[in-house]
Amino acid sequence: MPELLRAAWVIARRDFAAIIFSKAFFFFLLGPVFPLAIGIAAGSIGGQVARDIDQPSFALVMSAGETQAVLKARAALAQQLGESRVPMLAAVETDDPQSALDSGNDSRFLGVLTGSLAKPQLIGTESEIMRWKGPLELLVERARAGGAAAPATLETRTVAQSAGSQEQGRLVTAQVGQALLVLLTMLLAGMVLSNLVEEKTNKIIEILAAAVPIDAIFLGKLFAMLGMALIGIACWTALALGAILIAANGLPALPTPATGWPLFLALGVGYFAMAYLLLGSLFLGIGAMASTVREVQTLSMPATMGQLLFFFLASYSVTRLGEPIELVAVAFPFSSPFAMLARAAQQDGLWQHLLALGWQAFWVLLLIRFGAKLFRRNVLKSGSGKRGLIAGLFARP
Template sequence: MIETIRAAFVIARRDFSAIIFSKSFFFFLLGPLFPLGIGIAAGGLGSQVSRDIDNAVIGVALSPEEAETLLATRIRLSRNLGSKTLPELVILRSLSGQEADIIAKLDSEKSLNAILSGSLAKPVLTGSEGDVNKWRGKITLLAETALSQPVEVEIETRFVRQTGSSSERGQLLTAQAGQAILILLTMILAGMVLSNLVEEKTNKIIEILAAAIPMDSIFLGKLFAMLGMALVGIAVWSTMGLSVALAFGGNWGALPVPAVGWPLFIILMILYFSMAYLLLGSLFLGIGAMATTVREVQTLSMPVTMGQLLVFFLAYSSITKLGEPVEWFAALFPFSSPFAMIARAAQMDNLWQHGLALIWQGLFTMVIIRFSVMLFRRNVMKSGQAARKKSLFARVAGK
């Protein structure tokens, strides 16, 4: 076992150094920046369109007379200022006006950004700090106009923390984003294992290595070398992305916090990406063992790529079904397990399950590697039980 690991380390160091210090690796790092730039531009355009289309909804918990007056004032002002300038008002007739009742209503209604209570002379605006500060001036304008008197209205503001349902919605968004990042990086980077193996098969380098080092060590070394290259690429892209984000600024506190916290979530993202990469990479090694030409590689890898998308859809559809059979299946099935478990990390704070999942994924990776080695020996090295039987039949036929 020690000799296998030592030989695998030699192969990993050889492949890693050859890739990292090559000219092609520099262009590999630059490659994703072009679609990323287009994505950022499209995202900015999409957010601008969203701001133009969407409008805030403010719940009105005033007396029926004052609520109707405020609603009529909003309609009158919107004719001059525009319907998107002022927030939409929804009259809430079931509220008592108590702070606890208002917060409970704000928590239960997903469409409400804030709630206006009290009276027109002394209004109280309750909501998150961002929404309250954003719409405070417009609500003041509405209240002063509705009073029909030259009276300056002072709005009392009440900020609420992220409530239970909003916290769950934020964690759900974090889970979806984590899964999307994992599948995108895995599909972009895992295919390089296959191209590297086929290239060395074509140049007969793999056969020279197999004569000196056990095949298990070669496959393990190549797999971890490509994983190291992928992690270096991710580190470079992440550093550049964070630098751009810090340069332009942003409200980092508004990011939904995962259940395990950001430090552990980032660590689990790295671990689950590594396991997803190793699982898919080991499967590609098996494909490379069977393929002899680039055309065969494309033919054999296409079902795996489509299957990976189906696996992602399975994990994605189970995000909102924690504890249900379909979610358990996604968490236990090795190829969907990394994506399902990162969603659990965003929504559940217990850590023991992640240790078990990582061990299970690692064991299944070793099984696939052993199977890939067996295929390589039979299809390329012409060794193993099948090859011995074929040789025996040939000798018998010759006699």
């Protein structure tokens, strides 16, 4: 193992220096400007998730008779104005109306409509009160059925934060993090494949294979490309921060994730590295099987489309924490970085992320081993054809 790591370090240093000090690297840094519009357009795919997130719901804490009157008025008003213009109401039995704001993951209440029809009260955050006070006053007035001459006026009581508004904010942070992660991964991972095919064409890879183990070559190339990708991301982040400072007054602030911004950003870097290494190791295996650029394009297309499907799986499950579909997204290695980043935005706790990073690292090593075996058989024409695949993966190089 020490010899393998030393050989991988030599390959990584060689590739890293060759890429960073090339003229093409400068133009590579300009690359994200063009797919940015595509990335923004791709956000419309999360329409179903957006509908799950943007369903305003208020707890209704009134007497039984008044509750039925309000719910009936809400149904009639929604028919006239549309569902999106009238918030959802859910009857809650409690002696403490404000406690409904902290009722847990099963309810996403933005506020509480309580009191009586004669003297209604709205409890919630200042932003939610400003947004929904008018429609709720109209709803209460409709529920009175002409029983009062004066128009309905809601008394308001503000709270610092409700469970519903906090959860909705964290879902937005999770979606933005997932979209950014997949955009960077798809943009940068393809360079691993093109670099390997170029060196196969020039016979450089065969010279390297005569000096160091194939596993070390693949490992070194992956980490060299990862280092290049992180430098590119650092440059783009600096440009983005500059743009944010210029347009600070016109940009909304992302809600704070459950783990806090420092840990969330650190986990974001870790999950990007794992997503990049997983896709890059898969591309190395594809490059080991391909001998021409046309074969590379043919073989890499299913892998690219598959990665997008895994991203859609993780994006779909972002509002379904703990459900089977979300657990599948967490366990499957290619969707795991996206699903776990969404968890970091919505749940605190570090242990689950350490387990996930270890699980993803195991699959990176397994895919590197598999790609090296393919390279030996298809390019170097070595290796025993009688040995089983699983035994061959874990055999000594």
